[in-house]
Amino acid sequence: MYVKTCNTKAINRRFPNMDGNGRTARFVMNSQLVTAGYPWVVIPVERRQEYMAALEQASVEGNIEGVVRFIGRGLYGLLGG
Secondary structure, three states: OOOHHHHHHHHHHHHHHHHHHHHHHHHHHHHHHHOOOOOOOOOOOOHHHHHHHHHHHHHHHHHHHHHHHHHHHHHHOOOOO
């Protein structure tokens, strides 16, 4: 999960365009998750603010723990946890 989050963060830093980076980064993350045998994770609209806050923390502070936890909770729920 950590490597997948770092890859997603790197995409957003490497390609700083406002339009499309989030979709591209989530696509890459989900591709890596599926390759590792995990289900596709969709960010629910009602949790978008929480997700964006976690991304902001990762971007500004370099702390990806919030993003890893957010995606991890999504996976946990999808896996019947």
